[in-house]
Amino acid sequence: MIAWASELVVSAGLIGVFLLMVAENLFPPIPSEAIMPLAGFAAARGQLPIGGVIAAGISGSLFGNAFWYEVARAFGAARMHRLAAGFGRHVGLTSDRLLRAEAALRRNGPAAVCLARMMPGLRTMISVPAGLVALPRRVFYSFTALGTGVWTGGLAWAGYALEDRFHLVEDWAGPVGIGMMLMVALVIGWRVWRAR
Template sequence: MIEWASGLVASGGLAGVFLLMVAENLFPPMPSEVIMPLAGFAAARGQMPLLGVILAGVAGSLVGNAFWYELARAYGAVRMRRVLDRFGRYVGLTPDIVLKAEAALRRNGPAAVCLARMMPGIRTGISIPAGLVALPRPVFYIWTALGTGLWTGGLATAGWALEDQFHLVEDWAGPIGLIFMAGVVGTIGWHIWKARRAG
């Protein structure tokens, strides 16, 4: 299972890692917690360079987050809130979440952006309020790169370091993969159900 999944990631090369991480930040098909350790595992097998894996992961995350930040900044706070009021609940990005993130950004600025990159659930979500409050671009991109580098670098290095032990988890990797997929489907279904009830 691990060999097959890491081979799938490695088959796309560094460009594949980059594109998967872009997609993870646009509309998550697979979280970075899966992508980067598998890419690190492939690097340990000599299929890709570890440094290249980390840089591709960081670059992909930056591009994905830049999309939401620049969109929110260009679109403006008032119009973006109208969009979130109407459609945000379908992807779990409600106006309340954005308001809390905006408040955190005003209080903590760069630290909030950096730490958010290492927190599941708001990793990408923080980019929208950062754009809405017009956080300066150098601040946003520098601290996004720092937080993303720590997160993706840590995940890739963990996959690389555990290369010799990955055989120990093959027996339970299948069930965990099924649980993960069920969780994704369940989360999407829950958001749609909530949205329909609210509508």
């Protein structure tokens, strides 16, 4: 997969970076931890402009996340509540839990969307609850762009700076993302414990 992504990045250029980042956010076949450092590496070699690489990465991520957000927004919280009422008890998803999750997302939505963009697994998933609670589009897209810009820009610059050693980015990007997830889990756990 990585060899194929590398070939696509070089042969398709910025369009390839854009399409790979769209794909990563629709049905994650290749993580951004591989795509963006490869694109940064190509930029360091003079094959692509670094600014274009970052812009293509952010645009692709926005496009992929927009799909899930808009689908979830069209589905709506009312339908989700009906599903929870009918089938939720089988998976532990009650209407009360949904209401609490919605309230938390409305209260912390911008920060949640922004931080999730830097975490493996959550990058795409946060778009669905944000759409279900109809987080305002302006908020969703601006904080998605901010979080994505920090993450993809950082990965592209790391690939650019490391050149031939760009594979080292994968070695630290995964643990950094997991570390951020653990930190968020600890904060949530602390809040739950404090609330009880």
